[in-house]
Amino acid sequence: MSFIARAIKVPPNSATLEEARSRTFDFFRKACRSIPNVIEIYNLYDVVTPSQLRSSIASQIRKNSHINNPKVIDMLLFKGMEELGNIVEHAKQRHHIIGQYVVGHGGLVQEVDTKDQGNSEFLKQFYTSNYF
């Protein structure tokens, strides 16, 4: 038991916001360096370019840009490292990567319709789902 616990030691918390920030950049660099490897193992050549994946990672990080608690940032970094580890270890499958990082949450249909501009909130929700 104990030797596993020693092996996956969680690094100590960041003391300051500065330290957390630099760790975030380290994480981003690490993720970016693994992009070619990811494209290789998941065979994403004709699906996505490295720059698209980079901006996808960046947007995932920017989504949490409002957080200023070093502990929370550390926690998020830990989760990010875990996710990155899973991806690099091929613990995921191709559709996971495509669904989460290539297509994104918007789904295949992108809401780019400008016709909805004057519609009420009801009609906009009506077009998306029956449940609101």
Next chain:
Amino acid sequence: MGFFVLRALQRSRTPLSRLLSPQNPTFQSRWITSTTDLHKPEASAAAASEAPRPEIPPPRTPVGGARVHISSPEDAIEVFVDGYPVKIPKGMTVLQACEVAGVDIPRFCYHSRLSIAGNCRMCLVEVEKSPKPVASCAMPALPGMKIKTNTPVAKKAREGVMEFLLMNHPLDCPICDQGGECDLQDQSMAFGSDRGRFTEMKRSVVDKNLGPLVKTVMTRCIQCTRCVRFATEVAGVQDLGMLGRGSGEEIGTYVEKLMTSELSGNVIDICPVGALTSKPFAFKARNWEMKGTETIDVTDAVGSNIRVDSRGPEVMRVVPRLNEDINEEWISDKTRFFYDGLKRQRLNDPMIRGPDGRFKSVSWRDALAVVAEVMHQVKPEEIVGIAGQLSDAESMIALKDFLNKMGSNNVLCEGNGIHPHADLRSNFLLNTNIGGLERADVFLLVGSQPRIEAPMVNARIRKTVRATHAKVAYIGPPTDLNYDHQHLGEGPQTLLEIAEGRHPFCSTLLSAKNPAIIIGAGIFERNDRDAIFAAVETIAKHSKAIRPDWNGFNVLLLNAAQAAALDLGLIPESKNCIGSAKFLYLMGADDVNLEGVSNDAFVLYQGHHGDRSVYRANIIFPSSAFTEKEGTYENTEGCAQQTVPAVPTVGDARDDWKIVRALSEVAGSCLPYDSLAAIRARIRAVAPNLLSTDEREPATVSADVKPEFQYNMSMSGFKSAVENFYMTDSISRASKIMAQCSASLLKK
């Protein structure tokens, strides 16, 4: 061993010191429970009698909310159940007295709505000064009786009965559909022995074919005869019976014959074991993995209370819910088994008919835009809306408001006829409510066949006929009513004779204390409906059927939407609106006659099933079925009830009122409500009675304020309003089980 016992005692809530103290009387009995001490009841009874018993046991709440109504104080008697005194009226059985006292007696054959058989012997209790344990369901309670339900003698008696029952009952609970909701399973856990002494072979019984609805595994039967009594007493068919004697005894139809009753599914519920189970539900799901949603039924105008059991997005089965005022605890076979129609023929995408006559699915955005454009091209008075028989009140008010905003006042509900009268609620409601029919002593059915139009109302009439020997007279086409009745005639001729006092039945009607006249809603479709109603009102006046304390003038509606549609005022302005329509908004209307619609009319069908009207539709809006939406329905007696969504909607379907609301915005005349609460606020302004759910709102003004008119009556006979009981709406027409039923059970 001692170590484990000590551990167990430390875990239990009772402190060890208190248990071990010599003053504690409970410690005298053995605390590792085994049945061996029950085999020597005398000794343990003696031990129990020595123990100081508490003087007044705490009062217990009655079982299942059992209540007693004692009419006069001299009718009350006092009995003691486990030492606790209860006051009950004379004539109650020992079992009922125990229920009032809050003691649940195990039983198999006893059912409160059926006659007493007393053959399972599971309800044995000990009564002081009686030499043997008595079967409590069959024993009348006598004054001062001291009933003991928990003594070693009673326990041993139950254990013995259980052992005998399990002697021939197969141990196939893992493959039995009743598993998990089986009375025998539960009671053998609670009252049975932990071992049996029978080593012989179990008997086996040939399974019977009772038709496409009820599956039988007759080896599991414990001969409680509940199903036999249900069939003869409630359903009114003599199909089931007991054959043979002793160990050769078995339940069956006497000859090779199916059980042809519209209530046959209820034997599934009353069967305490897995002998009679649902055939469509066989091996589909276990009862603990389903989610129950308490909702109401929309297949007829009765609004039976049901529970929809669903697993994930799928409705697995429908079972009844207790409502004494409407359906008691029964439901019709159509209600119980039409649910598989919810999985077939569903519309899941908005679709437009292309120039080649084929439907092409489009997005909601495009579909709404097309319809809005068409609506603006036709004249306002050429827009006609027809609500279907399954529409809820919310969507009907939205449809009416929307078409009114577009300038049309031609909104109707199918089944109500082309020129309905909605001014007086008493003219379209079952004014003697369904429960009130039990007080009637003479029934006159005018063009109404309650057995196929509303089986729950028919069951109520049958109950009355059985209990009080009420007389039933029937005018209409030959039909099969399952109680004694007099067939007076087939058409309005007989009605006129009664109205003019020339018919021999008049004397019966005049001598009746509470006459109930029931008019079928099929008459709404006749052109001479006013004349027929006038004749019936004359009869009602002569027989004094409408009094302050009794209103015996009834209309039995056919569809779930009818009453609410009339309350909301869905009445077309012009009589020939369908023929002249250029834009037809069908909101689930499948039974309306579309032959008169002109070829250049644009037909919008909004509904959940691809049924009859879809063949004519130009565009389809998919909407949600009654199991998927929250909607208000008013039943034939004027009681508003709400459905509760049990499963998610299919595909891209939307709730009916949301579609109307969205279309109104796209068409440029936006409805002012965005939510169910807002739309109900609108209903409050039109028909506030629809919002007081589960409460019956009686009609306040009676029919005699109507002005007198002379109408022409055609002499053509009444037609039956329902051709095929099993297929009346779009859901049941899509159902495979209902198709099997109409193939095998309908009398041709």
